[in-house]
Amino acid sequence: MNIKTRTCPSCRRRKPVAEFPGGAGGLPVHPLCRPCVEAGVRRRLASRARTRRQSKKACAQCAQLLPLAMFHWIPASRSHHSYCRPCHSAYMAARYRRVKADKAS
Ligand SMILES: [Zn+2]
Numbered sequence: 001m002n003i004k005t006r007t008c009p010s011c012r013r014r015k016p017v018a019e020f021p022g023g024a025g026g027l028p029v030h031p032l033c034r035p036c037v038e039a040g041v042r043r044r045l046a047s048r049a050r051t052r053r054q055s056k057k058a059c060a061q062c063a064q065l066l067p068l069a070m071f072h073w074i075p076a077s078r079s080h081h082s083y084c085r086p087c088h089s090a091y092m093a094a095r096y097r098r099v100k101a102d103k104a105s
């Protein structure tokens, strides 16, 4: 009778190691017990589904409603760029050409 147990930091219950995922083939045992891991995965999936529904933004240039992944994230202002990626790169290319033209003259 020497069942290894460990305490799950999520539900704070002491459980046998067999209740924790992993541990097979030299893999590290997951710190959370199986029910807590599964609950966490479900929570993550639910929140991801929620953000997927919300994560759309109208581009200030082409006025298309596009997913946020289509906009550059600006860490300094903690917001997305108001232009979508294609519009932004077109804008940057135009600006670059203008700067180059200015330098050439
Ligand atoms: Zn747990």
Ligand SMILES: [Zn+2]
Pocket: 059, 060, 061, 062, 063, 064, 083, 084, 085, 086, 087, 088
């Ligand atoms: Zn656009």
